[in-house]
């Protein structure tokens with residue numbers, strides 16, 4: 001069933017478990033994520049991009065499907081699922097992008113103004129919240145900054161408790177992405193995670209905490225983050241790699257046997273590879289069954 005972010009995350013925060021938020025750009029990824037969630041009977045968050053952003057040069061290349069058609073599929077598929085499914089817009093830099101996605105059917109949006117000044121971040125977050133609340137849509141914001149490529153281990157980009165409290169009091173945001181040592185993409189070096197900071201942030205504000213850049217951590221690291229108070233865990237990169245690995249493996253095996261590969265078999269193998277890693281991580285995040 002289709003739900004908003006709060007319907008999944010508030011319960012998870014209360015009962016101390018994590019929920020995975022997995023990114024999709026194609027039909028197979030949707031099937032992989034929901035297949036894993038339905039098998040484990042756990043709530044799940046599907047993350048979409050702002051595909052209709054006219055300013056994003058790569059938006060068409062990233063998603064060749066017509067955005068409306070694809071979102072109709074995601075919404076329908078989520079709606080008929082026996083588990084709670086939230087459709088969340090990941091990293092949107094603009095108010096307009098959030099509105100576009102709400103119009104297309106997202107039940108949760110992230111306004112990411114973490115690159116702007118603290119005051120600007122508060123102002124645009126409040127604006128998005130005002131529009132979203134009227135539609136029953138929940139809002140995630142980010143303070144501190146989760147870098148894209150290299151880890152910052154000096155501590156200067158980590159979210160402070162003071163910032164989080166001030167941001168929450170001013171905005172009453174539904175969930176908050178915090179910088180606690182993870183980075184987006186593939187880790188160049190071992191991340192230094194601030195476990196104590198997670199616990200301090202959780203105690204300081206009632207909004208569920210979100211961890212971005214969660215690909216590549218180990219089971220123990222996920223466990224510690226969730227125990228300290230991370231509720232939503234964004235996971236994308238390794239899911240993409242797992243799907244591609246499964247396809248490569250099948251191609252290699254077919255070649256070794258002197259056989260040609262068929263698209264349907266490769267596609268199914270890719271989806272199965274993604275589904276397996278999603279299921280594995282639902283376990284690491286300790287997501288509770290419904």
Ligand SMILES: [Zn+2]
Pocket residue numbers: 091146184212213234
């Ligand atoms: Zn992110």
